[in-house]
Amino acid sequence: MPRQPRIALLGTGVVGSAFVARHQRLAQRGVALPAFELLANSRGHFDAAAAPEQALRAACDAPRDGEPHDIDIARLRRGDIVVDATASDAVAARHADWLAHGIHVVTANKLGNGADLMRAQAIARAQREGRAHYGDSATVGAGLPLLRSIRELVAGGDAIHAVEGVLSGSLAWLFDRYDGMRPFSGFVREARAAGYTEPDPRIDLSGEDVRRKLLILARAAGIALEAHEIQVDSLVPAALAAAKENDLDAALLTLDAPLRERYQEAYRDGAKLRLVGRFGAAGASVGLRALPADHPLCGGSGADNRIAIRSDRYAEQPLIIQGPGAGAEVTAAALLDDLIRIAVQL
Numbered sequence: 001m002p003r004q005p006r007i008a009l010l011g012t013g014v015v016g017s018a019f020v021a022r023h024q025r026l027a028q029r030g031v032a033l034p035a036f037e038l039l040a041n042s043r044g045h046f047d048a049a050a051a052p053e054q055a056l057r058a059a060c061d062a063p064r065d066g067e068p069h070d071i072d073i074a075r076l077r078r079g080d081i082v083v084d085a086t087a088s089d090a091v092a093a094r095h096a097d098w099l100a101h102g103i104h105v106v107t108a109n110k111l112g113n114g115a116d117l118m119r120a121q122a123i124a125r126a127q128r129e130g131r132a133h134y135g136d137s138a139t140v141g142a143g144l145p146l147l148r149s150i151r152e153l154v155a156g157g158d159a160i161h162a163v164e165g166v167l168s169g170s171l172a173w174l175f176d177r178y179d180g181m182r183p184f185s186g187f188v189r190e191a192r193a194a195g196y197t198e199p200d201p202r203i204d205l206s207g208e209d210v211r212r213k214l215l216i217l218a219r220a221a222g223i224a225l226e227a228h229e230i231q232v233d234s235l236v237p238a239a240l241a242a243a244k245e246n247d248l249d250a251a252l253l254t255l256d257a258p259l260r261e262r263y264q265e266a267y268r269d270g271a272k273l274r275l276v277g278r279f280g281a282a283g284a285s286v287g288l289r290a291l292p293a294d295h296p297l298c299g300g301s302g303a304d305n306r307i308a309i310r311s312d313r314y315a316e317q318p319l320i321i322q323g324p325g326a327g328a329e330v331t332a333a334a335l336l337d338d339l340i341r342i343a344v345q346l
């Protein structure tokens with residue numbers, strides 16, 4: 001009889017905790033799911049086979065004592081599943097190795113397919129070598145059917161001409177809320193507390209998060225885009241970029257004056273601010289744009305992403321995908337969707 005796969009969850013923060021909670025809810029409803037073997041965070045490893053929620057509490061309460069703990073998943077075997085809910089480059093650097101050893105990887109961490117092209121290519125090769133699956137639905141649009149649609153269009157013979165849209169849930173939320181009166185920095189704190197931003201919100205504000213998402217989408221479309229080919233206009237002033245983690249909160253204040261100015265200028269023209277990412281024949285870019293209020297990319301609210309895909313069949317009228325593009329619940333659901341898809345194929 002084939003052995004049941006087991007889960008190693010890396011990352012017990014906003015997304016990792018929501019993953020455990022949803023796993024437990026689905027299991028109680030009788031959904032067939034692989035069981036947990038272990039949880040890990042930067043502080044250590046925690047046995048989760050008997051009581052995952054207890055293990056999560058122990059992981060979240062563990063003391064911080066210096067350097068991040070080394071990930072050790074030697075207990076896992078071929079057919080098991082690593083769930084990466086970290087934002088760690090060191091963890092993403094190991095995806096290909098795990099896949100090559102037949103361990104499936106499900107990830108919310110964009111630094112697998114959204115970093116160096118060579119790393120993304122190694123991940124693709126390792127899936128074939130190890131006959132292992134890579135679930136990355138959560139990395140773009142927090143699981144919106146975006147990557148899936150692009151892959152299905154390509155599999156159906158379409159070339160992807162262009163992708164353009166609002167791909168940052170946190171920046172969508174910020175510009176939906178910001179009224180030019182209250183300080184922008186206060187809204188950034190709220191977005192962080194709501195779990196929409198990256199662990200370091202500068203990754204969102206600098207456009208880096210959207211750059212990673214464009215790389216993932218372009219590569220899914222068969223375009224070998226490199227990070228340096230995307231022109232990114234950052235919203236982060238130099239003092240904020242240079243701030244140490246302990247000074248980050250105070251340094252957010254440096255956002256207030258420049259963004260008030262951008263807002264007022266747009267307001268005078270009857271326009272709305274949106275952080276727009278795009279790639280296509282005219283190149284690839286990420287930047288803040290002032291768009292007419294009735295522009296298609298101004299639709300949606302809250303943390304909604306709104307993306308237009310142009311391909312052979314959608315050349316005149318693009319395919320539009322819209323919905324919540326950030327948040328612990330939708331992201332955890334996307335991770336579990338991938339995990340269930342993999343488990344039923346085993």
Ligand SMILES: NC(=O)C1=CN([C@@H]2O[C@H](COP(=O)(O)OP(=O)(O)OC[C@H]3O[C@@H](n4cnc5c(N)ncnc54)[C@H](OP(=O)(O)O)[C@@H]3O)[C@@H](O)[C@H]2O)C=CC1
Nearest residue numbers: 011012013014015041042043085086087108109199326327
């Ligand atoms: N929030 C959202 O809406 C979405 C998030 N994502 C992605 O999900 C990922 C997680 O985000 P989020 O949960 O908000 O982040 P958090 O900061 O809340 O959690 C990150 C977790 O990763 C752990 N970690 C960091 N480094 C390591 C390491 N080397 N080894 C093991 N664990 C490590 C941290 O450990 P410790 O607890 O010890 O600090 C922490 O538990 C990110 O990659 C993000 O881009 C994707 C889509 C949407």
Ligand SMILES: N[C@@H](CC=O)C(=O)O
Nearest residue numbers: 168169170197198326
């Ligand atoms: N920080 C990200 C979360 C999802 O990827 C965002 O704001 O979109």
